[in-house]
Amino acid sequence: MALFYTERKQSTAAKKMKLQITDLDYQGLGVARLQGKTWFVENALPQETVEVRVLDEKKQYGHAVAQKILQHSEQRIEPKCAYYAECGGCQMQHIPITLQQQVKQQALQQRLSRLQPKIAFQPLLTADEWGYRRRLRLSIFFDKKSQTLSLGLRQRRSKSIVNIQHCTVAEPHLNVVLAALQTWLSQWQSKAQLGHIELVVADNGVAMLLRHLGKIQPDDKVRLLQFAAEQQLLLFVCEQEHQIQHWYGDTPYYQLANGQRLAFAVRDFIQVNRTLNQRMIDTALDWLALLPNDRVLDLFCGMGNFTLPLASKVASVAGIEGVAEMVVQAKQNALANGVTNVEFYQTDLDRTFSDQPWAKQAFDKVLLDPPRSGALFALPHICELRPNSILYVSCNPATLVRDSEYLLQQGYQIEKSAAIDMFPHTAHLESITLFKKR
Secondary structure, eight states: OOOOOOOOSSGGGGOEEEEEEEEEOTTSOEEEEETTEEEEEETOOTTOEEEEEEEEEOSSEEEEEEEEEEEOOTTOOOOSOTTTTTBSSOSOTTSOHHHHHHHHHHHHHHHHHTTOSOOEEOOOBOOOSSSOBOEEEEEEEEETTTTEEEEEEEBTTSSOEEEOSOOTTBOHHHHHHHHHHHHHGGGOSOGGGEEEEEEEEETTEEEEEEEESSOOOHHHHHHHHHHHHHHTEEEEEEEETTEEEEEESOOOEEEOTTSOEEEOOTTSOOOSBHHHHHHHHHHHHHHTTOOTTOEEEEESOTTTTTHHHHHTTSSEEEEEESOHHHHHHHHHHHHHTTOOSEEEEEOOTTSOOTTSGGGGSOOSEEEEOOOTTOSTTTHHHHHHHOOSEEEEEESOHHHHHHHHHHHHHTTEEEEEEEEEOSSTTSSOOEEEEEEEEO
């Protein structure tokens, strides 16, 4: 998720000042200090002098955007994307990829080192910096006055849409469909009823979900099915809230390196960067040092991304997920892949689960892959199980630090950790950390 700052309506929104940038944070924001206050500045690099417009100001810190670069850094580069200045999708294309990765890695190490002095930090997990995204959510807006249709991504700090023909961080197949959509949607009859479009690259085609405000007209339906056939889409349509229909093509799936195929629904969460998803799985299996008689607990398991690979190495795995539909999908994936030593359970992990049957079992090792809110509520129950190893996959360094502090208090120590550059050119910082019982 990109990090943006909402402009305030008070006088600070129009305030301008000159700042000397001294540092860069992991979200790609330049850091400056003026009169005891820390400023975080978009589009600014260390050793630059910038004229900024204030977006938000608090007592001890403020957020601003550089409007004029008075002194340029030698490290500043030209963004590859033609829409970068307006589009809200990426925040760091003006920063060399090596510097992006350096500040992300340093951010993780500094935060965890404050909790435990000696940690075996591992090299950053990386992959291609371009063409890595396998999911795009495209906004649509039809201006009735001008009779113009906009298709693209949200503008930075705005609800307006930036029309895009191409996305530099999207997989090539997505860009092929995106270009075709720009032409095809102009023929749609009921343009005002178009909601938004989601595209996901599966290993058996591009899945497309069209959200439509009400029933699609017969002529539009014919054109839509023709478009799906021409582009070889796996087509899904939502004409009513929470009711997704499968109109064309097969069920999407992706295949892991071990040959396992994971089918998923078009709205299911899957890791956007397929290459780093596989490297993350490989790292998890390696760091957990799995043994044939191990019993493993996989929390926030989704539809089995970690669970099924784990099951191929150990005696048994229990996968726990809060979304009932994903539990059904996980069970189907296990069946389709002939995996018989895994059980999936639907449990709300934000509430007590100590009374659940699966929570009364003994587990040697635990894998956690929580959302941005972290896993704090689940940790007391996990610690009661006394696993000897806990592998924590994080998408938010703030909740990772909070949860790590709790685990350290409960007698665990951080054995090793690595940052993951899952989303190059964005403010995201993913990581993987192994905790061992003292």
